[in-house]
Amino acid sequence: MHVVLPDGKQLELPQGGTALDAAKAIGPRLAQDALAATVGGELTDLMTPLPEGAQLGIITKKKPEDAAAVFRHSLGHVMSQAVGEFYRQKGYPAEAVKRGVGPAIENGWYQDFDLPEPLKEEDLPEIERLMREIIGRNLDFSRREVSKQEALQQFAADPYKHELIEALPDDQPITFYTQGDYTDLCRGPHFPRTGALPTSFKLMSTSGAYWRGNENNPILQRVYGVAFATQKELDEYLERLEEAKRRDHRRLGKELELFTIDPLVGKGLPLWLPNGTVLRDELTRFLREQQFARHYQGVITPNIGNLELYKTSGHYQNYSDSNFSPITVDDEQYMLKPMNCPHHVRIYASKPRSYRDLPVRLAEFGTVYRYEQSGELNGLTRVRGFTQDDAHIFCRPDQLKKEFLDTLDLTVLVLRTFGMTEVRLRVGTRDPESTKYVGSDENWDTAEQQIIEAVNEVGLPFTVEPGDAAFYGPKLDFVVRDVIGREWQLGTIQVDYNLPERFDISYVGEDGQEHRPVMIHRAPFGSLERFVGILIEHYGGDFPLWLAPRQIMVIPIADRHNEYGQQLVDELRDLGLRAELNDSTSRMNAKIRDAELHKIPVMLVVGDQEQAGRQVSVRERGAAGTSERKGVPFDDLKAELLERYQTRA
Template identity: 80%
Template sequence: MHVTLPDGKQLDLLQGATALDAAQAIGPRLAQDALAATANGELVDLLSPLPDGAQITLITKKNPQDAAPVFRHSLGHVMSQAVGEFYKAKGYGPDSIKRGVGPAIENGWYQDFDLPEPLREEDLPEIEKIMREIIGRGLDFSRREVSKADALAQFPHDPYKAELIRDLPDTEALTLYQQGDYVDLCRGPHYPNTGKLPQAFKLMSTSGAYWRGNEKNPILQRVYGVAFATQKELDEYLHQLEEAKRRDHRKLGKELELFTIDPLVGKGLPLWLPNGTILREELTNFMKEQQFKRGYQPVVTPNIGNLELYKTSGHYQNYSDSNFSPITVDEEEYMLKPMNCPHHMRIYASRPRSYRELPVRLAEFGTVYRYEQSGELNGLTRVRGFTQDDAHIFARPDQIKQEFLSVLDLTVLVLKTFGMNDVRFRVGVREAGNDKYVGEDAYWEMAERQIIEAVEEVGLPYSIEAGDAAFYGPKLDFVVKDVLGREWQLGTIQVDPNLPERFDLTYTGEDGQDHRPIVIHRAPFGSLERFTGILIEHYAGDFPLWLAPRQIMIIPISDDDEIQMNYAEELRSELHAQGLRVEIDDSKNRMQAKIRDAELHKIPVMLIVGKQEAAGREVSVRMRSPEGTKERKGVKFDDLKAELIERRNSRS
C-alpha cells in the first residue's frame, strides 16, 4: 500500500500500516514527536490502520491544537480511569463502576457514570490530581479489534457497555483501547501515550443525564471536562466563562428589572417590565425610522389565523413540530400565528395591483408563536412567543436585486449601530434530493443567483450552505460574533418566488397582462426578544445613553437642603422636557451609597449637585462607559444638556 504526504511524495508501506508506521518510515525523530494524523482530511490516531492511497498529514507537538478532539477524547479516558482509582481508594471494587458514553465535545469531553455513590463537586479537584498522576506515568494507549463475544466478555458487569455492543451491526469492527489496566470500548482516536497529553485541563461540573437520552432509562452522572493545548488557552476560556456569567441576560434582566418569566403566565412567555419595555420601544422606534426613510408601509395582523391560511402557505405542513395545536371556533379551525408572511400575502391580495406601484413594502412588528420544548427555553433567546421586525417586499423581477441591496444595506446599518461588526454572511440554498422545498427549479435558480450577485456586488465575503434555505426560497443570514466570541444568527433576507404562486398573487403589467410578483422576506433584528437578550449580554447591561431605560440619575449631596433639592428638581424638569429619562435619588442614603446604587443599576449618567453647583448652575458628572467611569467637575449645566441631547439624537 502507499500513502501521499502533504508535499505530494508517496510512501510505500506494508498492508495495514498505521500513521505511526508512516512516521517511522520518514524518520525516528518524527515518530517520536507525532501525536496524531489526518487521513483524507479525517483525524485518526497513530494506532489505526490507514486506507490504501490515503493523503495523510502528521500532527506533532509543534501544532498540538490540530489534534484537539484527539487529546480531549484521550483525557476523557484518563478521567474515567481516575474515577475508578478514586473509588478503589474508597474501598469499592472495579465492578461497582459502570460507564455510559464518553465522547469529545467542543472544548472538552464528558463521561457518563453509574457510580456506587455520587461524585460531589468538591471531589473533582481530587479526580484532577489523579489524572495528572496517570499522565505522569506515561502509559501507552493500545488498540485492538475484537469480536462481539470478546467485547461482551470484557464487560460482564456493565449493562450499558453490553447494550451498546449488542446494538452495533455485526459487520462493524469493535475496538478496545487500553492504557495501563484501564480498558474501554471505543472507536478512538487517541494519543499514543498519556505522557504526551496536555496538562491544560479542568473538570468543570457534574449533572444528571438519562441513559441514551431516554427519560424512561436510568439517570447517570455526567462529568464534564475542558482541555486545551496550552495553559494560556485554558485561562482565556475560563475567563470567558466567568465573563459570560457576568453578562448573562437572565441575571441582568432580573437585576435591571427588564423582564420576567412567570410560571403562572407560562414557560417561554416573557413579561416585559417597564425598563425592558423602554429598551424594546427604543429598538422598535429606531427600526420604524429606518423603514419610513425607505418607503415601508406599516400593517397590523391578528395573533391567530384560519388553519387554511397556513395550509395554503405551507407553514402548517412544513413546520408541524413547532406549531401550536389548532383550536376549533364556530366549527372552523384556527391556529396561533407561527409566521407573519401568510397574513401579509392576503393584505397584498386585498385589491388589484399595478406594476407602477411595485415594489410594495409591508412592515409589521408582529408577534408569533412557536412550540419549543421546555428544555430548549432560555430567557429571551429561546421563547414561545416573540415579536419579529417583519417586512415583505412585493417586487417585479427586475426590481429584486436593487431591493435586496437596499435590505442588505439596512441590515448592515443595524448591526453597526449596535457595535456588532464581526459578521459573516451565509447564503442558504437548496440541498439536492431534499423534497421539503416547494416550487419550480427555474424559480429557485433565479432567486439563488440574485442573492449571490447582490452579495458579490457589494464585496461581502460569504459562504454557501446547502440545505439551509427556507422551504419556499433561498436566503442570506447574518451570523454575528459577540464580544465573547460566540456566534448568533440574527438578521435574515429571503427571496421567495413560491408563496406568491401558492397565494396566486398578481400585478397588472405594462402589457395589461397578469404577472407574478416575487417576495423578499426580511427581519434585520429577527426576533426582538432574542435580539434584546443578545444585546444585553453584548453590552453587559451597560447600554449607550439612547438605549438605556434609566438614562440620568441626579444625586443631591444632601437631601435635607432645600436649595439642593430645588436645584435638582429644576434640572430634572428641564431634561425631562427634552425627552430624556431622568430621576432624582431623594433617598436618605449617603451620597456615596447613592452613587453605588446608580452604578449597580448601570445608569449611564450621574449628576451630583450641591450648594456650590446650584450657585453656579453647574453639575459634577460621572459617566459610565465600557472603558470605565469618567468624572468631570464644574460642568455648566446648559453645555451638558446640549451634549446629552446630541448623544441621544445621534444614538452614540
Template identity: 85%
Template structure:
C-alpha cells in the same frame, strides 16, 4: 496503496497502512512527534487505516491545537477511566460503573455515567488528580477491531454498551480503544498515548441526561469538562466564563428591572418591565426610522391563524415539533402563530398588484409562538413567545438583487450601530439529499446563486453551509462575535421562490400577463427578546445614553438642593430625556454609588455652587471608564445630551 503528502509527493505504503506508518516512512523523529493526522481534510488518529490515495497532513506536538477534537475526546476517555478508579477506591467493583456516550464538544468533552452512588462537584478535584495521574502513566492508546460476540462478552455487565452493540449491523466493524486496563467501545479517533494529552483541562459541572435523549429511558449523570492545548488558553477561557457570569442577561435583567419570567404566566413567556419596555421601544423606533426611509409599510397581524394557513405555507408540516397544538373554534382549527410570513402573503394577496406596484415591502414587529422544551429555555435568548422585527419584500425577479443588497446594507448598519463589528456571513443552502425542502430544483438553484452573487459583489467574506437553508429557501445569516468572544446568530435574509407558488400569488406584468413575485424574508434583529438578551451581555448592562432605560440621575448634595434638582429633572424630561432625582436621605456618596450600581450613564451632582450658577457637576460612565466635569452650564449640557440622544450615541 499510496497517500499524497502536503507537497504533492506520493508515499507508497503497505495495504491497510495508518498515519503512523506514513510518519515512520518519512522519518523516525516525525513518527515520535506525530499526534494525529488529517486524511482528505478529516481528522483521524495514527491507528486507523488510511484510504488509498488519501491526501494526508500529519499533526505534531508543535501544534496540538490542530487536533483539539481528538485530545478532547481522549480526555473524555481519561475521565471515564478516572471515574472508574475513583469508585473502585471507594470499595465498589469495577463493573459497578456503567457508561453511556462521551463525545468531544466545543471547548471540551462530557461523559454519561450510571453510577453506584451520585457524583458531586466536590469530588472533581479528586477525579482530576486521578486523570493527571493517568496522563503521567503515559499509557499507549490502542485500537482493535472485534466481532460482535466478543464485544458483547466484554461489556455484558453494561446494558448501555450492550444496547449499542446489539443495534450495530452484523457486518459493521466494531472498534475498541484501550488505555492501560481501561477498554471502551468507540469509533475514535484518539491521541496515541495519554502522556501526549494536554494537562490544561478542568471538570466544570454535572447534570442529568436521559439515555439517548429519550425521557422514557433511564436518567444518567453527565459530567462536563473543558480542555485546551495550553494552560494559558484554559485560563483565558475560565476568565471569559467569569466575565460571562458577570454579564449574564438574566442576572442583569433582574438587577436593572428589565424583564421577569413569572411561572404563573408560563415558562418561556417574558414579561417586559417598564425599564425593559423603554429599551425595547428604543430599538423598535430605531429600526422603524430606517424602514421608513427605505419605504417599508407597516402592517399588524393576529397572534393566531387558521390551521389551513400554516398547512398551505408548509410551516405546520415542517415545524411540527416546535408548533403549539391546534385549538378548535367553531368547528375550525386555529394555531398560535409560528411565523409572520404566511399572514404577510395574504396581505399581499388582498388586492391585485401590478408590476408598477412592486416591490411591496411589508414590515411588522410581530409576536410568534414556538414550543421549546423546558430544558432549552434560557432567559430572553430562548423563549416560547417572541417578537420578530419581521419584513417581507415582494419583488419582480429583476428587482431581487437590488432589494437583497439594500436589506444587506440595513442589517450591517444595525449591527454596526450596536458595536457588533466582528461579523461572519453564512450562506445556508439546501442539502440535495434531504427531502425536507419544498419547490423545484430550478428555483432553489436560482435563489442560491443570487444570494452568493450578491454577497460576493459587496466583497463580504462568507461560508456556504449545505443543509442550513429554511425549508422554503436559502438564506444569509449574520453571526456576530461579542466583546468576550462568543458567537451569536442574529439577523437573517432569506430568498424564497416557493411560498409565492404555494399561495399562488401574482402580479400583472408589463405584458399584461400574470407573473410570480419573489419573496425576501428579513429580520435584522432576529427577535427583540433574543437581541436584547445578547445586547445586555454585549454591553454588560452599560448601555449608551440613547438606549439606557434610566439615562440621567440627578443627585442633590443636601435636602436644600432638592427643589433645584427637581426643576432640572422637569426640564430634561420636558425635552424628552429620561431623568430622575435621588432625593432620599442617603449621603451623596451613597447616592452616586447607587446610580453606578443601577448603571445609569450620566449623573448630575448639584450643590450650592451649582445652584447659584445654574450649573451641574457631571459624572459619566463609559467604555473608557468614569469621567468627571465640574461647573458645567446646565443649558449647554441639556443641548449636548439631546444631541447625543438624537444621534443615538
C-alpha cells in the same frame, strides 16, 4: 497502496497502512512527534487504516492545537477511566459504572454516566487528580475492530452501550479503543498515548441529561470538562467564563429590573418590566425609522391562525416538533402563530398587484410561539414566546439583487450601531441528501446562486453551510462575536421562490400576464428577546445613553438643592430625556453609588455653586471608566445630551 503528502508527493504503504506507518516511512523523528493526522482535511488518529489515495497531513506536538478535537475526546476517555477507578476505590465493582455517550464539544468534552451513587461537585478535583495520574502512566491508546456479536458480549452488563451497538448496521465496522485496563466502544479518533495529552484541562460541572435526549428515558449524570493546548489558553478561557457570569443577562435583568419570568405565567414567557419595555421601545423605534426611510409598510397580524394556513405554507409539517398543539374552535383548528410569513403572504394576496406596485415591503414586530423543551429554556435567549422584527419583501426577479443588497446593508447598519463589528456571514444551502426541502431544483439553484453573487458583489467574506437552509429557501445568517469572544447567530436574510408558489400569489406583468413574485424574508435583530439578552451581556448592562432605560440621575447634595434638582429634571423630561431626581435623605456618595449600581450613564450633582450659576457637575459611566466635569452650564449640557440621544451616539 499510496497516500498523497501535502507537497503532492506520493508515498507507498502496505495495504491497511496507517498515518503512523506513513510517519515512520518519512522519518523516525516525525513518527516520534506525531499526534494525529488529517485525511482530506478531516481529523483522524494514527491508528486508523487509511483509504487508497488519501490526502494525508501529519499533526505533530509543534501544533497540538490543530488536533484539539482529538485530544479533548481522548481526555474524555481518560476521565471515564478515572471515574471507574474512583468508584472501585469506594468498593464498587467495575460493572457498577455504566456509560452513555461522550463526545468532544467546543472547548472540551462531556461524558454521561449511570453511577452507583452520584458524583458531587466536590468529587471533581479527585477525578482530575486521577486523570493526571493516568496521563502520567503514558498508556498507549490501541484501536481494534470487532464483530457485532463480540461487541454485545463485551458490554453485556451495560444497557446503554448495548442499545447503541444493537442499532448499528450489521455490516458496519465496530471499533474499540483501549488504554490500560479501560476499553470503550468508540469511533475515535484518539491521541497515540495518554502521556501526549495536554494537562491544561479542568472539570467544570455536572448536570442531568436524558439518555439520547428523550425525556421518556432515564436521566444520566453528565460531567463536563474543558481542555486547551496550553495553560495560558485555559486560564484565558476561565477568565472569560467569569466575565460571562458577571454579564449574565438573567442576573442583570433582575438587578436592572428589565424582565421577569413568572412560573404562574409560564416557563419561557418573559414579562417585560417598565425599564425593559423602554429598552425594547428604543430598539423598535430605531428599526422603524430605518424601515420608514427604506419605504417599508407596517402591518399587524393575529397571534393565532387557521391550521390550514400553516399546512399550506409547510410550517406545520416541517416544524412539527416546535409547534404548539392545534386547538379546535367552531369545528375549525387553529394554532398559535409559529411564523409571521404566511400571514404576510395573505396580506399580499388581499388585492391584485401590478408589476408597478413591486416591490411590496411588509414589516411587523410580530409575536410568535414555539415549543422549546424545559431544559433548553434560558432567560431571554431561549423562550417560548418572542417577537421577531420580521419583514417580507415581494419583488420581481429583476429587483431581487437590489432588494437583497439593501437588506444586507440594513442588517450591517443595525449590528454596527450596537458595536457588533466582528461579524461573519454564513450562507445556508440545501443538503443534497435531505428530502425536507420544498420546491424545484431550478428555483433552489437560482436562489443559492443569487445570494452568493450578492455577497461576493459587496466583498464580504462568507462560508457555505450545506444543510443549513430553511425548508423553503437558502439564507444568509449573520454570526456576531461579542466583547468576550462568544458567537451568536443574529440577523438573517432568506430568498424564497417556494412560498409564493405554495400560496399561488402573482402580479400582472408589463406583458399583461400573471407572474410569480420572489419573496425575501429578513430579520436584522432575529428576535427582540434574544437580541436584548445578548445586548445586556454585550454591554454588561452599561447601555449607551440613547438606549439606557434610566438615562440621567440628578443628585442634590443637600435638601435645599432638591427644588433646583427637580427643575432640571422637568426641563430634561420636557425634551424627551429620561431623567430622575434622587431626593432621598442619603448622603451624596451613597446616591452616586446607587446610580452606579443601577448603571445609570449620566449623573448630575448639584449643590450651592451649581444652583447659583445654573450649572451641574457631570459624572458619566463609559467604557474607559467614570469621567467627571465640574461647573458645566446646564443649557449647554441639555443641548449636548439631546443631540447624543437623537443621533444615538
